[in-house]
Amino acid sequence: GQNIDQPTEMTATEGAIVQINCTYQTSGFNGLFWYQQHAGEAPTFLSYNVLDGLEEKGRFSSFLSRSKGYSYLLLKELQMKDSASYLCAVRRANNLFFGTGTRLTVIP
Amino acid sequence: SAVISQKPSRDICQRGTSLTIQCQVDSQVTMMFWYRQQPGQSLTLIATANQGSEATYESGFVIDKFPISRPNLTFSTLTVSNLSPEDSSIYLCSGGQGASLEQYFGPGTRLTVT
Numbered sequence: 514g515q516n517i518d519q520p521t522e523m524t525a526t527e528g529a530i531v532q533i534n535c536t537y538q539t540s541g542f543n544g545l546f547w548y549q550q551h552a553g554e555a556p557t558f559l560s561y562n563v564l565d566g567l568e569e570k571g572r573f574s575s576f577l578s579r580s581k582g583y584s585y586l587l588l589k590e591l592q593m594k595d596s597a598s599y600l601c602a603v604r605r606a607n608n609l610f611f612g613t614g615t616r617l618t619v620i621p
Numbered sequence: 622s623a624v625i626s627q628k629p630s631r632d633i634c635q636r637g638t639s640l641t642i643q644c645q646v647d648s649q650v651t652m653m654f655w656y657r658q659q660p661g662q663s664l665t666l667i668a669t670a671n672q673g674s675e676a677t678y679e680s681g682f683v684i685d686k687f688p689i690s691r692p693n694l695t696f697s698t699l700t701v702s703n704l705s706p707e708d709s710s711i712y713l714c715s716g717g718q719g720a721s722l723e724q725y726f727g728p729g730t731r732l733t734v735t
Contacts, residue, residue: 555713555726609724611665613662
């Protein structure tokens with residue numbers, strides 16, 4: 514089985530930096546994904562980590578520590594359009610198992 | 622990346638009936654999956670759709686309730702059978718490709734059971 518935890522809600526100010534944490538416990542691990550989901554829309558891929566360390570992609574970065582069962586998504590220079598849910602997902606074999614999701618609200 | 626379409630986009634069905642959802646991808650993906658997302662919640666994997674053979678179901682989901690077909694690499698259907706109000710949810714399909722099996726999601730089908 515798997516346990517994947519994220520904070521339910523976060524609020525941050527436009528232009529700021531926010532870090533969304535994800536902790537997991539799983540039997541079998543083949544990587545960790547972050548997805549963004551705007552209300553009423555499908556999830557879209559943000560990042561994938563399979564090795565420890567930081568992956569940077571523009572304003573978004575994702576970090577993984579396999580020994581600690583921990584990942585975070587870092588969003589810089591926040592924009593209003595970044596208001597969305599952010600989903601952490603653990604890959605086990607060929608399948609993805611999603612965390613509870615974090616609803617981020619960006620305020621002016 | 623893959624572009625994935627689903628139909629219908631939404632439906633309202635009566636208790637006891639069934640709904641079949643179609644999923645089409647625009648390129649040959651290695652894997653196809655079906656998820657359920659209840660309002661305000663995250664995604665739960667229902668099953669992996671296997672080409673030409675029975676789907677692989679996750680705990681809590683059974684073939685009698687959620688029959689799945691995948692006749693070729695780019696098309697799959699999910700049927701939600703014997704509907705009850707508890708089946709009201711959004712159903713999403715996804716396709717996975719590449720070494721990481723990065724998944725691309727369809728727009729979802731919003732099902733309401735009355």
